[in-house]
Structures are given as structure tokens and as C-alpha cells.
Amino acid sequence: MKLSTFLFVVVFVVPVAKGNDEPLEKYPFRCTENGYYPHPTDCTKFYECVEMMKHLVECPPGHAWSADETRSCHEMKTPCSCGTFNCRNNPTTEQPYSLNNKYYAYCYSIDKENIQPVIVYRCLEENFYFLASESRCSFECKDVKLYADPWDSEYFFNCYKSGGGLAYIREHCTLNRVFDEAVQDCVFP
Numbered sequence: 001m002k003l004s005t006f007l008f009v010v011v012f013v014v015p016v017a018k019g020n021d022e023p024l025e026k027y028p029f030r031c032t033e034n035g036y037y038p039h040p041t042d043c044t045k046f047y048e049c050v051e052m053m054k055h056l057v058e059c060p061p062g063h064a065w066s067a068d069e070t071r072s073c074h075e076m077k078t079p080c081s082c083g084t085f086n087c088r089n090n091p092t093t094e095q096p097y098s099l100n101n102k103y104y105a106y107c108y109s110i111d112k113e114n115i116q117p118v119i120v121y122r123c124l125e126e127n128f129y130f131l132a133s134e135s136r137c138s139f140e141c142k143d144v145k146l147y148a149d150p151w152d153s154e155y156f157f158n159c160y161k162s163g164g165g166l167a168y169i170r171e172h173c174t175l176n177r178v179f180d181e182a183v184q185d186c187v188f189p
Contacts, residue, residue, distance in 0.1 A: 029054055032121050036069055038097050040105060040118035043082035044073075047120075067100040069122075087118055096130045104130035104137075125150040127157075141166035146184050153178040156186075 029040060031049030039045035039056075046065035048055045059065060059073035064082045066072045076082055083099035087107030097103035097120075106119045123129055123137035127147055131138040139147070141159035149155035149170065156179040159168045173179050173186030180187045 030119060032119065033124065035122060036065075036071060037120045037122065038065060038067060038083055038085075038099075038103055040085060040087070040120060043084065067097065067103070069100075069102065085118060085120075094130070094132065094135050096132055101129045101131075104132075139168065141168050146179070146181065148179050148181040155179065156181070 029037075029047060031037070031047070031052045031054050034049050034051065037047045037049060039047060043064040044059045046057055046059075048057055048071065057071065062076060063073040064076045066074045067083050083097050085095045085097060085105040085107065087093075087095055087105060091107050094104050094106050097105070102123050104121055104123075106121070108118070121130075125137065125139075127139055127142060128137040128150075129140050130136070139157055141147070141157070144159055144161055144166065147157040147159065147168075149157060154173045154177070156171055156173070157168045158171050159166050161167075175186075176188075177186035178189050179185075
């Protein structure tokens with residue numbers, strides 16, 4: 001039940017880290033897990049969270065964060081290559097990041113000087129993406145194959161073609177076996 005992601009990558013460059021983090025009052029942001037996160041209001045910036053401490057990173061002029069869970073920036077060819085959260089029109093909701101729904105944000109409806117606090121999250125499990133209709137991270141098939149269930153080793157997701165897309169069924173290994181994604185089968189531990 002994962003959502004698809006796409007990445008508009010043209011040129012990768014190494015971004016330059018700025019010395020100081022932005023004040024919390026200007027752009028409310030807090031780290032929820034270690035890793036890279038989109039800036040809530042400016043796609044030319046992103047945050048690196050290390051030990052729950054935020055570090056603001058700016059891309060070079062004319063570049064935006066690539067939204068691929070790394071430090072890379074890409075050249076902005078069009079405004080569409082700039083990711084956003086649609087919080088302004090959807091206060092008090094969870095919104096996916098427009099370029100990569102591995103990321104999503106909770107938008108608060110506080111309006112002090114047009115500052116809208118946003119908490120950015122990331123679906124941590126592989127092949128899980130934020131599904132707005134369910135307000136949660138859900139599994140999504142990327143190919144016709146079997147994928148291990150990250151929460152229970154006795155289960156797996158069986159992805160298959162259905163209509164014009166992919167669908168899946170969650171299946172259980174029998175005889176107390178566990179699923180081994182490398183061999184695409186249930187095996188004895």
C-alpha cells in the first residue's frame with residue numbers, strides 16, 4: 001500500500017552546508033528521525049538530522065534538493081522540479097511531499113504572522129510510502145516479485161500484475177518458516 005515516487009534528476013552537485021540552523025521561529029522544523037528531510041517551505045534547502053539535531057543545507061543557486069534521501073541537489077529545469085507540501089490550503093492534515101511521498105508532513109493550523117508549523121516525517125520501511133487517503137505509510141509494489149514484510153519475518157508481500165498496474169496480497173509462510181527475500185521463498189530459520 002505504498003505510493004509511487006518519481007525523481008526528476010538532471011545534474012547532481014554537492015550542496016554547501018550553512019553554519020547556522022534557521023531559528024525555530026522562522027521555519028518551524030524538528031527532526032523526527034536521523035536522515036535527510038525536505039525543508040517545509042523552500043525546496044532549495046533541506047535538513048540533515050543527526051542525533052535528532054537539525055542542520056540546514058542549501059543547494060547551489062538554480063538547484064533544488066533531489067528528494068532521494070541523500071545529500072544531492074539537482075538542477076531545476078521547471079518549477080515542477082521543486083518539491084512542496086500543500087499545507088497552506090490543507091491545515092491540520094497530513095500531506096505527502098510532491099516529489100517523493102516517502103516524506104509527508106503534518107500541517108498545523110496556527111497562523112501567527114503567516115507562519116504555519118510543519119512537522120516532516122519519513123516512511124522508514126523499504127517500499128513503504130505515505131498514502132494520504134489512509135493517513136499512514138503503506139506498502140507499494142515496485143515490481144512483480146515477493147517482498148519481505150518488515151514487521152513479521154513469517155509474512156511477505158506477493159506482488160503481481162493486475163489490470164494496468166501492480167497489486168499485492170500479504171501471505172504467510174507455513175511450517176514456522178520465515179521469508180527470505182534473496183531466495184524468494186520461505187525457508188527454515
